[in-house]
Amino acid sequence: MAKNQMEWTPEQLMETMRGFQPACVIGAALELNLFGKLARADMTAAQAARAIKGTARGARALLNALAALGLLTKRGEVFSLTPFARKHLVPDSPAYLGWGAMHAAHIMKSWTQIADCVRTGKPAPRPPADSEAGKIRHKNFIMAMHNYASERSRIIAGSLNLKGVKTMLDVGGGPGTYAFAFADALPGARVTIFDTPPTCAIADANIRQRGLQDRIRTQPGDFIKDPIGDGYDLILMSSILHIYSPAENTRLLKKGFRALNPGGLLVVLEIEVDDTGTKPPGGALFSINMLVNTEGGSSYSTKEMKSWLTAAGFKTVKAARPADGITALIAARPR
Ligand SMILES: C[S@@+](CC[C@H](N)C(=O)[O-])C[C@H]1O[C@@H](n2cnc3c(N)ncnc32)[C@H](O)[C@@H]1O
Known part of the structure; x- marks a missing residue:
């Protein structure tokens, strides 16, 4: 053994x-x-x-x-x-x-439906997004991200070299947890949270509650289908890539590359898993979560994600482990 x-x-x-x-x-x-x-x-x-x-x-x-x-x-x-x-x-x-x-x-x-999902390759059925049960599930999901990331977001914002960052885009920023931590670490910088319309509504309420409307704004949309904007010094993609397939992720990272100013940084945060897909156990089990909840998602190894970043145009990609079970990839757009 x-x-x-x-x-x-x-x-x-x-x-x-x-x-x-x-x-x-x-x-x-x-x-x-x-x-x-x-x-x-x-x-x-x-x-x-x-x-x-x-x-x-x-x-x-x-x-x-x-x-x-x-x-x-x-x-x-x-x-x-x-x-x-x-x-x-x-x-x-x-x-x-x-x-x-x-x-x-x-x-x-x-x-409870893993076996069906393995047979069909489809995610488990869930309540329609516009049903009462669907709305409750969505609010819990988005605020769960806040529970998970509250402490970690501050550690990560504090661990990066953010010198000169004035504009930041948080792709799939959810309830705003990372945006709040980065806004704190970057006094004077402006942060945009790009997320779906229902999630932006939750983030907007959290922004108002903290009185941060002048520093943080939301941009509702679909980052797979829609443009995500440009002119950013820093782009964060935290817990986003695991939702999508390798082909979708490569396209999204290309969008990220184009949205950065020359010399800007793209930071990817993901659940850690090694090249064998079996370690640590949390990373292997998280792939099951993506199997039952998404069309094409998975945990991805550092090697796989680095290859997409390189295909997107990034020349140097640094890997770090800013918290237990979390992989960070930091890629700079050439000047
Ligand atoms: C797992 S949560 C991560 C939230 C936050 N980045 C964090 O790390 O705590 C994924 C987020 O991506 C958003 N999302 C997923 N697919 C999206 C899409 N195609 N367009 C816009 N937002 C999307 C979800 O609404 C959700 O807020």
């Missing part, structure tokens, strides 16, 4: 196969806003059932399971939030992680 590969035991196999259970329990509690209700008052199962408009039997099973997982405490018949749940699972908390947790719960439905 290769070094650092997991040693399996029968117990571990069974435990792994039951691993979905806690995630489903937490996802259900978030979907029912149970943590939000418990933030207002401690409750018995009967009171919680009324608050979430559910059944007493269902509420009791869910509350007991949450107490077993250590997210609630139970004294007599009364349930209350633990400090962790109050900090991270109550929607109004500044440290709310429910977006990321709910996004995981949503994509879990697609992961």
Whole structure:
């Protein structure tokens, strides 16, 4: 067995196969806003059932399971939030992680269909984008990106040499997390977030909430089909290439090259995976996420992405590992 590969035991196999259970329990509690209700008052199962408009039997099973997982405490018949749940699972908390947790719960439905996706090569069906369920799923997905990138974006913005950058384009910038971190690291620079119209609406609200309208703007569009503009000193493509096929990525990187000023930088951030596609495990498993959720996406190795950047016209491409499990490629447009 290769070094650092997991040693399996029968117990571990069974435990792994039951691993979905806690995630489903937490996802259900978030979907029912149970943590939000418990933030207002401690409750018995009967009171919680009324608050979430559910059944007493269902509420009791869910509350007991949450107490077993250590997210609630139970004294007599009364349930209350633990400090962790109050900090991270109550929607109004500044440290709310429910977006990321709910996004995981949503994509879990697609992961149950891996075998079908392997057979057909098509992503798992999902609710239409304009349905109520589709809109909830989209908001959770976009704000999950904020949960994932809040800390990392600041580390990455601080790790790059950004001297002279006055204009930045964040391609597929999502909720604006990277735009906020780069705007902070680059006082005086202007940042454009290019994303789909529904995502730009979320980013606009986040920009307004931070009072950054004079520094950061959104540009709604489709970066695969539409022009992305030009005149930028810095272009970021974070967690974008894994959504698309190698051919689409090569075309997008060519657009990126043309959108840069001479001497400008294009920074690609991606989930790390090696040339074998098997290490680290997070990178290999992420390819499954793209199989079940996209038409042509995958995790890509540094070597593959470098070859597209070279085909797009970049002469020098530096690779870095700015955070655990993340690959950064930094390419400069020749002067
Ligand atoms: C995985 S998220 C990454 C968000 C952000 N860059 C980050 O790293 O946290 C992908 C983003 O790309 C956007 N996106 C995907 N395809 C797009 C397209 N063809 N045109 C515009 N935006 C797109 C999505 O709306 C989403 O905001």
